[in-house]
Amino acid sequence: MTDVLRTIGRLLQAPEHHLGEAQHAQARTARRSFMGKALAMGAGVAAGGVAAAQNAAGDDAILTLPAHSKTLGQPVAAQPYGQPSKWEGNVLRRESPGLTRVRQASVSFTPLQGLFGIITPSGLHFERHHQGWHDIDPSQHRLMINGLVREPRVFTMDDLMRLPSVSRIHFIECGANTGAEWGNVALPTVQYTHGMLACSEYTGVLLSTLLDMCGIDRKRARFVLAEGADGSSMTRTIAIERALDDVIVAWGQNGEMLRPENGYPLRLVVPGVQGVSWVKYLRRIEVGDQPWDTKDETIHYVDLMPDGQHRQYTSIQECKSVITTPSGGQTLLDRGYYNISGLAWSGRGRIKRVDVSTDGGRNWRTARIEGPVQNKALTRFNIDWVWDGSNAVLQSRAIDDSGYVQPKINQLRAVRGTRSIYHNNAIQSWQVSPNGEVSNVQVS
Amino acid sequence: MTDVLRTIGRLLQAPEHHLGEAQHAQARTARRSFMGKALAMGAGVAAGGVAAAQNAAGDDAILTLPAHSKTLGQPVAAQPYGQPSKWEGNVLRRESPGLTRVRQASVSFTPLQGLFGIITPSGLHFERHHQGWHDIDPSQHRLMINGLVREPRVFTMDDLMRLPSVSRIHFIECGANTGAEWGNVALPTVQYTHGMLACSEYTGVLLSTLLDMCGIDRKRARFVLAEGADGSSMTRTIAIERALDDVIVAWGQNGEMLRPENGYPLRLVVPGVQGVSWVKYLRRIEVGDQPWDTKDETIHYVDLMPDGQHRQYTSIQECKSVITTPSGGQTLLDRGYYNISGLAWSGRGRIKRVDVSTDGGRNWRTARIEGPVQNKALTRFNIDWVWDGSNAVLQSRAIDDSGYVQPKINQLRAVRGTRSIYHNNAIQSWQVSPNGEVSNVQVS
Numbered sequence: 001m002t003d004v005l006r007t008i009g010r011l012l013q014a015p016e017h018h019l020g021e022a023q024h025a026q027a028r029t030a031r032r033s034f035m036g037k038a039l040a041m042g043a044g045v046a047a048g049g050v051a052a053a054q055n056a057a058g059d060d061a062i063l064t065l066p067a068h069s070k071t072l073g074q075p076v077a078a079q080p081y082g083q084p085s086k087w088e089g090n091v092l093r094r095e096s097p098g099l100t101r102v103r104q105a106s107v108s109f110t111p112l113q114g115l116f117g118i119i120t121p122s123g124l125h126f127e128r129h130h131q132g133w134h135d136i137d138p139s140q141h142r143l144m145i146n147g148l149v150r151e152p153r154v155f156t157m158d159d160l161m162r163l164p165s166v167s168r169i170h171f172i173e174c175g176a177n178t179g180a181e182w183g184n185v186a187l188p189t190v191q192y193t194h195g196m197l198a199c200s201e202y203t204g205v206l207l208s209t210l211l212d213m214c215g216i217d218r219k220r221a222r223f224v225l226a227e228g229a230d231g232s233s234m235t236r237t238i239a240i241e242r243a244l245d246d247v248i249v250a251w252g253q254n255g256e257m258l259r260p261e262n263g264y265p266l267r268l269v270v271p272g273v274q275g276v277s278w279v280k281y282l283r284r285i286e287v288g289d290q291p292w293d294t295k296d297e298t299i300h301y302v303d304l305m306p307d308g309q310h311r312q313y314t315s316i317q318e319c320k321s322v323i324t325t326p327s328g329g330q331t332l333l334d335r336g337y338y339n340i341s342g343l344a345w346s347g348r349g350r351i352k353r354v355d356v357s358t359d360g361g362r363n364w365r366t367a368r369i370e371g372p373v374q375n376k377a378l379t380r381f382n383i384d385w386v387w388d389g390s391n392a393v394l395q396s397r398a399i400d401d402s403g404y405v406q407p408k409i410n411q412l413r414a415v416r417g418t419r420s421i422y423h424n425n426a427i428q429s430w431q432v433s434p435n436g437e438v439s440n441v442q443v444s
Numbered sequence: 445m446t447d448v449l450r451t452i453g454r455l456l457q458a459p460e461h462h463l464g465e466a467q468h469a470q471a472r473t474a475r476r477s478f479m480g481k482a483l484a485m486g487a488g489v490a491a492g493g494v495a496a497a498q499n500a501a502g503d504d505a506i507l508t509l510p511a512h513s514k515t516l517g518q519p520v521a522a523q524p525y526g527q528p529s530k531w532e533g534n535v536l537r538r539e540s541p542g543l544t545r546v547r548q549a550s551v552s553f554t555p556l557q558g559l560f561g562i563i564t565p566s567g568l569h570f571e572r573h574h575q576g577w578h579d580i581d582p583s584q585h586r587l588m589i590n591g592l593v594r595e596p597r598v599f600t601m602d603d604l605m606r607l608p609s610v611s612r613i614h615f616i617e618c619g620a621n622t623g624a625e626w627g628n629v630a631l632p633t634v635q636y637t638h639g640m641l642a643c644s645e646y647t648g649v650l651l652s653t654l655l656d657m658c659g660i661d662r663k664r665a666r667f668v669l670a671e672g673a674d675g676s677s678m679t680r681t682i683a684i685e686r687a688l689d690d691v692i693v694a695w696g697q698n699g700e701m702l703r704p705e706n707g708y709p710l711r712l713v714v715p716g717v718q719g720v721s722w723v724k725y726l727r728r729i730e731v732g733d734q735p736w737d738t739k740d741e742t743i744h745y746v747d748l749m750p751d752g753q754h755r756q757y758t759s760i761q762e763c764k765s766v767i768t769t770p771s772g773g774q775t776l777l778d779r780g781y782y783n784i785s786g787l788a789w790s791g792r793g794r795i796k797r798v799d800v801s802t803d804g805g806r807n808w809r810t811a812r813i814e815g816p817v818q819n820k821a822l823t824r825f826n827i828d829w830v831w832d833g834s835n836a837v838l839q840s841r842a843i844d845d846s847g848y849v850q851p852k853i854n855q856l857r858a859v860r861g862t863r864s865i866y867h868n869n870a871i872q873s874w875q876v877s878p879n880g881e882v883s884n885v886q887v888s
Binding site for chain 2: 092138171337
C-alpha cells in the first residue's frame, strides 16, 4: 500500500471521461514534470504539516479558495428530478452507427468503463429495440393472461400494483453481447464489446402468482408465450418450470417506475435468460402445451453450429466476466499501483470466485468480491496490481456456484465453430502496451 | 390469493401519482360501475377464451390496437442519458416552502410513497444543503489529510480513483427526519414525515486505507474532523474507531459518479450515522486527539432533553421503519386485498424482523422481508392485508440484529420529553378511514 502514492498517476476512467486528446497530452506532460518535482522533494514531504502537504500536491488548486467555497450555491429542488454533473457529459449510452438499417431496430451500449458497483444507472441502461420505444399511458395499458387457464383475465396496472410484490436484483444481458468476438472483430472499448449488459433492482409480482390467480392448468401447461405491445409484437416462448419459478412481471426498476426505453409500464423479468425474453411493454401471457416457434425465436437468437444446424432456445446466459478498468481505449499514464475492477455474472446462479491474470493466463490470482453476491446478478470484483511498465495482458475468469468455469474463446470455438453471433461468454483479454495504451486482443 | 381479483380496485401510489382530484373522482365512479358489471357477469367470466377475458376488463382498452402497436417508435440513444416517463412527472423531490430563510439552506424530500425496493433513484435523493449546491470541476478538486499523521498528503480525484475500492449499499437519513412528530405536527404524507431518507450503492476507498497511507499516529489519534468545500465549510467530528471501521471516501453512487446535490465529486459515507456527518464536497480530513466542537455540532443536531441539557454527538440513527404504501394522503378506492409495503433500517446493523399491525398495535403479524438484507441499509418489507372497509390503523415495528425494538412515540417521550427536533425513530401510524382516506395520526 505504501507504494501507491510513490507513483502518483492519472488513470483515465474512459477515453470519453473528463479529458479530450489535447488535454490528455497536457496532463501527461504536467504529471511527468510533477513527478520530477515530487521525487526531488524527497524527505521534505515527510516533514508533515499543511504547507508541506500543499506543496506535495504539485499545484495551486488548494492554495486559493475556489468560488464555490465563498458563494451561495443552487437552492434545494433546483432540479426536482436530479441530473448528473455537467462534467460527466461524456458518460453516455452510445450507438454503433450503421449496425442496423433503421435506428429503431438498433442497439445502444452501456458505458461499463465509467461505472462502479453492480447497479446500472437506469439512464445508462443499454437499449435493444425492434421497432423503437414508446412512452405508453399506464392508465390505458392492459395485461391479458389466456390459454390453458381456468379463468382468463385482463389486468390494469393498478390491479397489478396492489398484488403481493417482490424486489430482486438481477442482471440482463443481450444474447448478442460480445458477439463480434466470434469473428475476431476486436471492438475498441468494453462499452462496445460487453455493453449490452445491465443490472437493476426490479419490483413486481411473480408470474406464478398471476398464473395461479387465473387457475393455470398444471397438467397440460408446458410453456408460456410472452408478447409485447410495441409494433414488433415481440414474442418469446418460456418453459413452464421457469415461468413458475423466478420470473417477475415488473413495473419497478431501481426504485422507481421502469423507464420508457426499458418497457414502461410493464416488462417481463426472466432472471438468467437473454434480454430478448424480457419482453417490454408486456401485454399478454398465453399458456400452452408446446413452444410457439415464432419468428423472433426461429430466425433470430439461434446459434449456427459447425455442421450447419441451428441450435434454438439456448437462452441461458452462461457464467462470464470482464475487466472494466483498465479496459480497451483507456491509457495508463504512469507505472505503479492500479485497482483492477470488473464484473462477473451467471445465468445459473451466484458467482463463487473470480480469478484475474495479468500475463495472458499463465498465472492467476483470486480477486476480492464486493457484496452483496446475489442470484443471477452482476457481481463486482477488485484486485491489486502494480504495473511495471512492460507488456501485460489482463484477463478475468469467473466461476459460478454450479462449478462452471468461464471458458477461453478457443474452447468455445472447438464446440461452436466461428459462425455464431450469440452466446459468447469467453474470457476477454486487454493488452497493456509499454506506452500505457490498453487495447482489445484475442489470446488463444 | 383467490380473493385478490374478486375485488378489483384501484390503488393510488400517491396523491401525486397519475391522477388529479377530478380524475380521482371519475376513477372512483367508473370503478364502482365496473364492479357492478363484473359481479353481474359472474360465471360468464369463468368460461375462458380471449373474448371473455376482454369483457372482464370492463373497458375497450384492449379491443382497439393502440397507436404504439402500429407505428415505429423512438430510435435508440434518442436520449443518450435516459429520463423517466412523462407519466411519472409528479414523482419528484418536494420542498417544504418556508422551512428555512433561504432555499440554499433548506430541504427537499424523497417521494417514498411512489418508490419500490431499497435503491433510491439518485434523481429523487433528498437534499439538505447548508449553503446551496455546486457542480465542482473534479480536475480541480483536492482532498487533504493532515493532523496526527506522519505524512500529510493531498489527493487528486485520479489519485483516489486508482486506489483499492469497495462498493456497499447503505442508507442515509437526516438526523431531523420525522422531527415534526415530536411536537405533534402531523405532516400529511410519508414524503414529508420520512422523506429525508435514501439508500444507495456507494463506491470509494475506505477512509482507513487513506489514513494508513498517511501514517496515522495510532497512539494519539482519537477523532477525525471531516470538512466540506462548499460555502458552509461543514465540519463534523467522527470517533477514530468508526473512521477506521466502515467509513468510505466515495465518488460513486448507484453505479455512476455522485450527483452534484449529493457532493460531487467526493463525499464521506458514514454508515449508520446521521446525514450531516456524510460531508459533501469533502476536501479535508484532520486527525486529532479531541472532538472539535464546531458550530455545526454544538448548535445544530443536538437533542434538548427534559432537564434543559443538550445531548451532543448522538449521531447513530436507531432502528426504525415506516409503511410507505398505503400511507398519508393516499386513498383506498375499494375494499379487498392490498400489499402493505414499507422500509426498515438500523444504524447499528441488519434488520432482523418487521412486524405490522392494522389495528393500532393490538395485534401484530410478521412481514415478508425482501433481500438482500444489508448492513446499515434500507430493507423492504411486504405483508398481505384484506381491508374490510372499516377504520384501521397501520403500523410497522422493526427489530434489528442487536435485538433493539423500534419504540412507540410515548416511550421515546418518557425519556426525551417533547422539545427535541432530532433522532425520532418512533413507530409511525397511518389511519385508514371508512371512506378510504389515509392520514397521519399519533397513537399512544
